[in-house]
Amino acid sequence: MPELSGIGIGRGIAAGPVARMSPPPPAPVDASSDLTAEEETQRVKKALDEVAADLDQRGHAAGGTAKDVLEAQAMMAQDPSLHDAVETRLQAGKTGEFAVHEAFAEFRTTLEQLGGYLGERAADLSDVAQRVIASLRGLPAPGVPDPGHPFILVADDLAPADTALLNLEQVQALITIEGGPTSHTAILAREKSITAIVGVADAAELSDGQQVIVDAGAGTVITEPTEAELSEAESRRAAHAAEKAAPITPGALADGTAVPLLANLGSAKSTDKAVDLGAEGVGLFRTEFLFLSADEAPSVEEQRESYQKVLEAFPGQKVVVRALDAGADKPLSFLNDQPEENPALGLRGLRALMANEQILKDQLTALAQAQENTEADLWVMAPMVSTVEEAEAFTVMAKEHGLQTAGVMVEVPSIALMADELMSRTDFASIGTNDLTQYTMAADRLLGSVAALQDPWHPAVLRLISQVGAAGIASSKPVGVCGEAAADPLLAVVLVGLGVNTLSMSPAALAEVRAELKLHTLEQAKSIAAAALKAATAVQAREFATGAAKKS
Amino acid sequence: MSSTRTVTVASSQGLHARPAKLFVEAAQAAGAEVTIAKGEKSVNAASILGVLSLGVEKNDEVLLTAEGGNEEQALDSLETFLKTDHDEAS
Numbered sequence: 001m002p003e004l005s006g007i008g009i010g011r012g013i014a015a016g017p018v019a020r021m022s023p024p025p026p027a028p029v030d031a032s033s034d035l036t037a038e039e040e041t042q043r044v045k046k047a048l049d050e051v052a053a054d055l056d057q058r059g060h061a062a063g064g065t066a067k068d069v070l071e072a073q074a075m076m077a078q079d080p081s082l083h084d085a086v087e088t089r090l091q092a093g094k095t096g097e098f099a100v101h102e103a104f105a106e107f108r109t110t111l112e113q114l115g116g117y118l119g120e121r122a123a124d125l126s127d128v129a130q131r132v133i134a135s136l137r138g139l140p141a142p143g144v145p146d147p148g149h150p151f152i153l154v155a156d157d158l159a160p161a162d163t164a165l166l167n168l169e170q171v172q173a174l175i176t177i178e179g180g181p182t183s184h185t186a187i188l189a190r191e192k193s194i195t196a197i198v199g200v201a202d203a204a205e206l207s208d209g210q211q212v213i214v215d216a217g218a219g220t221v222i223t224e225p226t227e228a229e230l231s232e233a234e235s236r237r238a239a240h241a242a243e244k245a246a247p248i249t250p251g252a253l254a255d256g257t258a259v260p261l262l263a264n265l266g267s268a269k270s271t272d273k274a275v276d277l278g279a280e281g282v283g284l285f286r287t288e289f290l291f292l293s294a295d296e297a298p299s300v301e302e303q304r305e306s307y308q309k310v311l312e313a314f315p316g317q318k319v320v321v322r323a324l325d326a327g328a329d330k331p332l333s334f335l336n337d338q339p340e341e342n343p344a345l346g347l348r349g350l351r352a353l354m355a356n357e358q359i360l361k362d363q364l365t366a367l368a369q370a371q372e373n374t375e376a377d378l379w380v381m382a383p384m385v386s387t388v389e390e391a392e393a394f395t396v397m398a399k400e401h402g403l404q405t406a407g408v409m410v411e412v413p414s415i416a417l418m419a420d421e422l423m424s425r426t427d428f429a430s431i432g433t434n435d436l437t438q439y440t441m442a443a444d445r446l447l448g449s450v451a452a453l454q455d456p457w458h459p460a461v462l463r464l465i466s467q468v469g470a471a472g473i474a475s476s477k478p479v480g481v482c483g484e485a486a487a488d489p490l491l492a493v494v495l496v497g498l499g500v501n502t503l504s505m506s507p508a509a510l511a512e513v514r515a516e517l518k519l520h521t522l523e524q525a526k527s528i529a530a531a532a533l534k535a536a537t538a539v540q541a542r543e544f545a546t547g548a549a550k551k552s
Numbered sequence: 553m554s555s556t557r558t559v560t561v562a563s564s565q566g567l568h569a570r571p572a573k574l575f576v577e578a579a580q581a582a583g584a585e586v587t588i589a590k591g592e593k594s595v596n597a598a599s600i601l602g603v604l605s606l607g608v609e610k611n612d613e614v615l616l617t618a619e620g621g622n623e624e625q626a627l628d629s630l631e632t633f634l635k636t637d638h639d640e641a642s
Binding site for chain 1 (some may be wrong): 570598599604
C-alpha cells in the first residue's frame, strides 16, 4: 500500500481523482528569434489579448474583491507602457517569450522597490507574465484547474488569489507539497471544513487523473488504493459526515468534565454562524476590524455599537474581547508610524496601547458601556503581554473602567515562564498558540521557508503550555487556548490534559473537536498529554499522543 | 497645444489598489492623451503599471496634462475622480 505522508488538517477523509495546479512555465532563455519582429509582435499581441480576456472572464465569474484584483491583472496585460517595453525587445530580435519575461520583470522590480501594497502587486504581475508565456508556448494557464468533475487538488501551495477562485463544490480534498499547519491553505481548509493534508513533500509525483485516498486524520495519501480501501474510506467519510451532523451538545470529556467550546470571531458579522455551530460563547473576539480601515481610532460610540452586536448574540454566555492587537502584520499608523526592523518584536499589542493610552481607555470605556446594555458575561484581555508588570497594569486599568474580568494573552515565552507570578496579578490567561509558537521557535509564522518550525506540537511549546496550565490549576484561575492548536482535535485533548479549561477556534472546527473530546476521560487526556510531553520532536509528540489516544 | 491641471489626491489609499484601476479606466475613457506626474516622474495615465509606479499617496499633488481631443473635459472628469475618496465608497 504505497502512501505519502504530511500534516493532516482535521480528520476528514476523501477519495477521488487528482487534478494538479499547473506549475508556472520555466523562465525563457535569451535566444534570438527565428521569426521576424512583425511575426513575434502578432504572436505576443494575441497571447496578451487572450490572457486579458481570460482574466476578465474569471473576474466576472468570481465577483467580490477577487473581481477587482483579476480585472487589474487584465489591465496589466493590456498596459501600453508594457507593450512598449515588449516591442523594444522584439525589435532587437528577441523571442516573444523572452521579451515578455524581461519586460514584466522590469516593471516588477519597480513595484517591488516601492514595497508595501505595491510589492504585493508585483506578485500579480508575475502571475500575468507566466500566463502570457504559457499561452505563447501553447501550455495550459498556470493556476487552479477546473476539470468539470469532483477532484482532489494537488498544488505546491495555495495563494489567497487561488483560493478565491476555487470551486469548493468540486474540491473533495486539498494536498499541498509545501506549507505548514498555519499556512493559508491550512487555515482555509479549517474554515471551510475541507479535508486537507499540507506539507506532503512527495506529492510532486502525483499525476492528473490518478485515484487517491486523502486521510487527514492519519496525515496520509494512499496512492494506489485497493477496492477494499476505497470502500473503507467511503464508510469512514459517511461516518465523519454523520459525526459532523451529530446533535450539538456542550463540549465535554467522556467522564462529563465540561470543556466549553468557544468561537474565534473577527467581526460582528459571523456571530450567527458560530451560534448555529454550537459555540458556547466567544473565546477570542478580535477588535482590529474596527480600526484597520481607519486613519484614526473609531469613537467610543461607534465601538460600543459593534461590541454590543456581538454581546447580544450570546446572552448569559462568556465573550472574551481582546483589546486592539495592532503591529507586525497589521500596522496602524495612528498607533505607531515609526518604521521598525523587526515589527514582530516591536511596539505592538499591549506595548502599542500603553504608548497610546487614550486609545486603550476609549476601548475599555466602550466595552464597559456595551456590557451595561447586554446580558453576556464580558471578559477582556490584553494582547502580546511580556511581563507581569504589563499584566498587572492592564488588569488594574480594565477594572477602573468597570470591567469585572480582565486577563491576558499568553503569546510570549517570557510570560509563559512566569505563569505562576502572572496568575496572582490577573483573572485569567488565554494562550495564543500561533504567536507562542512563532516566538518560542523564533520562526516568522508568515514565512513559508520556516513553516516547518511553526508547529504547536513542538514539545518546547507544549512544555510552556504545561506551565501555564499548572499555574491555572494551582491558582484556580481559568486558562483557555484560542490559537489554531485548539482546532486540531487530538491536540485539543492534549491541551485539556495540560490543564486548559476552554478551547476557542474557528466555528467550522467545533464539531470535530467536540467529537474527539467525547472519546477520552480527564485521566486519559492527562496520560495523552504526558505522553506528548515526553517527546523530543513535534513529529514524535504527535506519534506518542496518537499511540496513547488509542488506549482510551 | 496641451492643458494642465494640479490636483490633490483624496482617496485614503492614494492611487493604489482599486482607485488606481478605476483611475486608469477613467483616463482610457477620457477622450484625450493624458499624462499624470508626481514630482519629476511623469507617466501615461492609461497605463496601470505607470500609475502604480508613481506610488501616489493621499494628499499628494499630481499634475495632469491632456493633449488632443477634448482636453478640458478630460481634465474635468479626472480632477473630479481624484478629488473623491474612492476607498470610502467601497
